[in-house]
Amino acid sequence: MDGTTLEAMRTALRGPVIGPRDRDYPEACTIYNAMIHRRPDAVVRCSDAADVMAAVDFIRDHGLELAVRGGGHSGAGLCVQDDAVTIDLTPIRWVRVDPKAKTARVGGGTLLGDVDHAAHPFGLGIPSGIVSTTGVGGLALGGGHGHLTRKFGLTVDSLVGADVVLADGSFVTASASEHPDLFWALRGGGGNFGVVTSFNFQLRPVHTVGVGVTLWPVDQARQVLEWYREFLPGAPEDLNGFFALLTVPPAPPFPEDIHGHKMCGVVWCWTGDLAAVETALAPPDGPGAPTFHFAAPMPYPALQSMFDELMPAGLQWYWRGAFFDRITDEAIGVHLKYGENLPTDLSTMHLYPVNGAAARIGKDDTAWAYRDALWSGVIAGIDPDPDNAEAIKQWSVDYWEELHPHSMGGAYVNFMGTGEGQDRVRATYRDHYDRLAGVKRTYDPDNLFHANQNVAPAEAS
Template sequence: MDGTTLEAMRTALRGPVISPQDPEYNESRKIYNAMIDRRPAAIVRCSDAADVMEAVNFIRDNGLEVAVRGGGHSGPGFGLVEDGVTIDLSPMRWVRVDPTAKAARVGGGSQLGDLDHAAHGFGLATPAGVVSTTGVGGLTLGGGHGYLTRKYGLTADNLLAADVVLADGSFVTASETENQDLFWALRGGGGNFGIVTSFSFRLHPVDTVGVGVTVWPVDSTREVLRWYRDFIPQAPDDLNGFFALLTVPPGPPFPEEIHGHKMCGVVWCWTGDLDRLEETLAVVNQPGPPAFHFASPMPYPALNGMFDALIPAGLQWYWRGHFFDRITDEAMDVHIKYGESLPTDLSIMHLYPVDGAASRVDPDRTAWSYRDAVWSGVIAGVDPDPANAEAVKQWCVDYWEELQPQSMGAGYVNFMGAESQDRVRASYRGHYDRLAAIKRTYDPHNFFHANQNIEPAEQY
């Protein structure tokens, strides 16, 4: 981008336009995953929807590449584009709660912690992730699952409306009554269709929840997984528990004698009667005595931010995911092999339940096409040292490839890396062609392609 073009962009926009010559450039191009190192020609920090419209028009008319950054948590780093322009929504970080309507409007640059905090003041929440620094936008557009999914569905299932800037620079609202095809696509179709400048969500009565953390020695993985695979699908919707392979971190609530030990475990969330928390979690003794078990009431935002300090921004990340409708004995063999060989202290494997309320939504109601999945799995190689980047990546890829025959053949788009177009298509099953047709309507030239890309259908 030449100086004249850069100055013209600065004149056109209210928010700052940051170039490689500016002292804040290197800081402003940082994203959650430090394994990604791209240098945009400019980073545009949009202050409002009008700024986003102007930025889209300017980038398109000047033939530049575009990327969109919300919370910056994209594993493949889709919020940055080499030599193009990143539209950074971080200044648009706000939440407005209507406690009477049990709804919230959320700015496109907001993080989950912003929504959790604002809604919690009214004893309300919506299903959304397990790390509070995750961007609301990326999570929602990919579908979104977390601690409340078995009780209240996906994040996208609770989306009421979205304000969207399209590739032609126009501004539209998508909902059940306006631009219904776009609204359908936004609920799971990723960032393919436009830039969402605000979201409206349905909220639910969630205040203090029961939290549990249970870990067993890693050599108990087979017994724990056998019990867990049978227990979760028949558990009440009020109980959510994601399974993990992990190295116990050196800090509370874990006792010092298990710090640094490889373990398998479950992180629990109970939205039922808190007086029944201990009774409900007494089942953790069934696969064998745990090495550690903790249970306590906790404000919901505290649960959703519980891992923030453990995995701050700036680590090396490489992740991939699978959907599972069952946990086979063969899959257990793979989990045991790679759980015993976690390459670094922060590398993990998680199985998140996506059954319960999420599974009872009509499969054709949204773009999310795996309503018959029971778990959404993610394998993540993580470490602060760039020297270990290749090692954690190879561990993740090998683990993922060995699990592939035991999976449903696809995974959650927010847990995908830089993978093939066939993998993207598989993640949408029979919905892909409908999504491609909607893409042709709203973005016929594939302007928004820095994503798990759905290519526009050809005109006939």
């Protein structure tokens, strides 16, 4: 982009347009994953929906490349691209709760913690991710799962409407009654169809939950997973528990004698009667006595932010994902092998349950194509040191390649890394891909929004 075009963009837009020579440029290009180093031509911090409309028009009419940033948590760094313009929704960060209707309108640049904070005084919340600094937009458009999935479904299962700026610069509201094809695609189809400037969520009753953490030595991972794969799918839906391989961090509530130890475990969330917390979160004895067990009532926003300090912005990340409808003996062997060889203290693997309420939504009701999955897995190589970037990436890729034959083929779109290819996108959307491509042709026929796990527009018949 030449200087004349940059100045013209500044004139056309209300929010700041940050170029490579501006003092704020390095910060504007920085996202959660420090492994990503890209230089966009400009970062446009849009002040409102009208600014987004003007930005889309300008970018399209000048033949520029476009990317969209909500919370900046994209593991693949899709929100910043070399020689492109990032539409940064950071200023559109707000939440308006209607406690009577039990709904929340949420700006496109809002973080999960903002929603938790605004809804909590009313005893309400939405099912979402497990790190409160995650952007609502990217998480929700990909589907969204976390501590409340078994009880209340995916994040998109609570979405009742969205305001969207389309590729032609127009503004529409998508819901079950307005642009229902677009509304269907937004619920799991990623950022392929436009810029969502606000979401409307149906809130769920949640205030104080039971929180538990149970750990065993990593060499007991086989016994733990053999127990977990049988126990969790049939457990009450008030009980959510994701399995993890980890190195114990040197922080409370963990005792010093296990700091730095490689372990496996389950992080629990109980949404049932708090009087039953001790029973619901009692130490499981199926896989043998745990090395560590903690359980206590906790405000839901506290659970949502529990991992924030452990996983701050600025770390090196590389991740790969997969869906599973079973945990095979062979898969357990792979988990044990790579769990015993975690490359860094923060590297991990999680298996998030996506059954229960999420599985009762019709297979074709949303773009999310894996209602028959039991777990959404992520392998994450993480470390603060850039010198370890290649090592954590290689560990993640090797782990995924050995595990992939025991998966369902696709992955949660937000857990897909860079360079996985179009076949992986198709595998993720299964037989929904062609329908998504048709919606794409209707709303973005020239594929303006392609800085994503892209669904190309269907060819005209």
